[in-house]
Amino acid sequence: MYSDKKSVLELVALLKAHDITQVVLSPGSRNSPLIHSFANDADFTCYSIVDERSAGFFALGIIQATGKPTAVCCTSGTATLNLAPAVAEAYYQELPLLVLSADRPQEWIGQMDGQTIPQIAVFGKLVNCSVQLPVVRNSSDLWYCNRLINEAILNLDNRRKGPSHINIQLEEPLFNFNVESLPDTRVIRKSSQEFKISDQDNYRERFLSFDKKMIIVGQLPPDNNLSGILNELSSEYNVVVLSDHLSNISDRENRAYEVLLRTSTEQEMLDLSPELLITIGGHTVSKRLKNFIRKAKVIEHWHISPSGEVIDTYMSVTDVITSDNETFLRHISGGTDASSISPAYKNLWKDRCSVFSEPDAEYSDLYATGLLLNSLPENVSLQLANSHSVYLAQLFNLPAGTKCFSNRGTNGIEGSLSTAVGYSAAVNSMTVLLTGDLSFFYDINGIWNRYISPNLRIMINNNGGGGIFDTLPGLNNSEALNDYITAAHNTSVKSWAEQQGFIYLSANNSDELQKQILKLLAPESKSPVILEVFTTIEKNSLEIKSYYQQQENSKL
The missing domain is CATH 3.40.50.1220 (TPP-binding domain)
Incomplete structure (x- = not known):
């Protein structure tokens, strides 16, 4: 029988699947679900070593003898700290030592409860990977737990061999040992250090x-x-x-x-x-x-x-x-x-x-985005600001040779303007930035420098706020939507753009926009150009909903 702790069951099953079956156990109550589950599974060879400092080095001896990863398991508190000398030795010897430390739930750390010290990442740079398993209460927790265990195990041999640390939050009761079998669980495998055609992975x-x-x-x-x-x-x-x-x-x-x-x-x-x-x-x-x-x-x-x-x-x-x-x-x-x-x-x-077609919208952010992208010359560099701009752009095709960029590493609002300005300063061809108003104003200092290229073109969809929030089901019912979520405003970029040497254009309807797009993208311009397109959040939301309804009808 195994512990009923789902994180423990996942851990034991994955260690077995990854063929880590040598386990050094130090006694304790918080790690008793782990001790019981390992000791009662015949596939594991378990060693009982009372002193954690000794237990860690004992495990290193097993690794040296077998050439295989070995786990060492301890209870919470200073027991974990006592493994630090062995962890350091494993790091510099490049030995795959897997540390399993039991812990109290996170909310009890620092609350003067017994054996509670911060154990997360306690070994710092001396491990290849350090993870903390959640208390599993739902399917998302279980997926997260599975992923973290796989990640820690795979990092025992990631570019260089070395130790990994898995810290396991365990809440009481600890002593329910009533699960008959381990779960079927997902095992993540990794190819060799560098994939070669001769690899026998089939x-x-x-x-x-x-x-x-x-x-x-x-x-x-x-x-x-x-x-x-x-x-x-x-x-x-x-x-x-x-x-x-x-x-x-x-x-x-x-x-x-x-x-x-x-x-x-x-x-x-x-x-x-x-x-x-x-x-x-x-x-x-x-x-x-x-x-x-x-x-x-x-x-x-x-x-x-x-x-x-x-x-x-x-x-x-x-x-x-x-x-x-x-x-x-x-x-x-x-x-x-x-x-x-x-x-x-x-x-x-x-x-x-x-069966689906590009949007054919009335004047709105959706319309303006489509008109811009369909008007781009070939081989242009396109920078897309996050949120509404990058999402709307996916609904339209791009001309051949378009180089497309966006700050999707973190998907943040900041920096899209500055990135486009820096990019355009480093190339000799046209750079076009499509951005929303909040993203532009947030990074407005991006055009406060001496490196603005005459090849830079910026189109701002100014709908008076964060337009994407109005399209999210549920959020658009919030009473705080306009003042605090979409951050409604009546600001224009005109004065700032002209002061910084841009040719400023604006559009308030489709006829104006069609004329101004041609001026925006005119290759002969000797100055950078900004086109500010004034729309409304309400019309934008309506046109997006209408487009998807039309596409759904076209499928029938």
């Missing part, structure tokens, strides 16, 4: 075994050289490739996936779900795509991670592949007969996306 064979294959491409720099291999995987191996503008991938075949997912039924979502998911690159703009995959029944999810870092955005990763993107993608496609691969899944996505 990825090519596994790739071909799935009928429903999908690749999601996150944010990548321009000139990433992946369009060719992704087109090959799509055309020859019937892989569904989903990307957004920030991926800087030329494929547009499934660009309407945001609309498709928004208008699909539960059964249609099931049909669209992949069996094998491969993810590359950084952030993906679409929240709807993330939620779709998180609910899908993905069998295997391979994340290509050049650094080897464990990223589990879609809550389904099974393999972390330490490789550059192109090397791995060419590996799974190279020298393989693809004639027997069914096109059904790919055609399903293609057919369902093909």
Whole structure:
């Protein structure tokens, strides 16, 4: 029988799955759920060492003898500190020591309760990875717990071998030992330190075994050289490739996936779900795509991670592949007969996306965004501010050769203007920034410098506040929406822009906007240009809702 603590069950199951079965145990009550669960499982070899300082070095001796990771388990409080000398030795000897420290729930730390000291990251830089497991109360906690354990274990051998630390919050009662078996749990595997074609991971064979294959491409720099291999995987191996503008991938075949997912039924979502998911690159703009995959029944999810870092955005990763993107993608496609691969899944996505069209909106942020993007010259550099701007831009195609950028590392409001100004100062071609009013005003000092390029073009959708908040169901019912959430205002950028040497343009309707767009993008301008487009939050919200309703009707 095992402890009833779900975090403990997850930990024991994953240690066994990762073949970490040598465990050094020091006595205590807070770690008794761990001790009991290890000691009563015949697959573990357990050693009882009372002194934690000695226990840590005892575990190092086992690692030296076996060459395999070994765990050492202690109770809460200063017991954890006593493992520090062994942890330091493991770090400098590059030995895979896994420290398991029991702890009180976080709310009791510093409250003069027994054996409560801050144990989170207590070993500092002397471990490759330090995580704290939550008290598991729901499915999200369980996923988080699973991910953290996998991450800590994988970091025992990440570029360099060394120790990892798992701190486990355990609340009372501690002594319920009534669970008969360990759960079936997700095991995240990682390829070798650097993926090589000779690796015997059978990825090519596994790739071909799935009928429903999908690749999601996150944010990548321009000139990433992946369009060719992704087109090959799509055309020859019937892989569904989903990307957004920030991926800087030329494929547009499934660009309407945001609309498709928004208008699909539960059964249609099931049909669209992949069996094998491969993810590359950084952030993906679409929240709807993330939620779709998180609910899908993905069998295997391979994340290509050049650094080897464990990223589990879609809550389904099974393999972390330490490789550059192109090397791995060419590996799974190279020298393989693809004639027997069914096109059904790919055609399903293609057919369902093909019924949707770009927005044909009345004057609004949506209209202005579409007009700007459809008017861009080829090979322009496009900077997208966060929130409304980057989301609206995904609904339209971009001209060939457009280089697309956005600060999606943290998705913050700050810095979009400054980034565009810095980028334009470093290149000799046109740079266009699409931004909202709050993002622009927040970073208005971004145009307070001596490096404003005459090739810089800025279009501001000024709807008098944070327009995206009005489109979020539920939030738009808040009485605090206008004054405190959307931060409604009547500010214009005109005086500031002119003072800083910009040609200032403005538009209040579609006729004016069509004329001013031509002036904004005129290549012969000797000065930077700002176009301020005045709209309203209410009209913007109405046009977005209308667009999605039209697309849903077109599907019927």
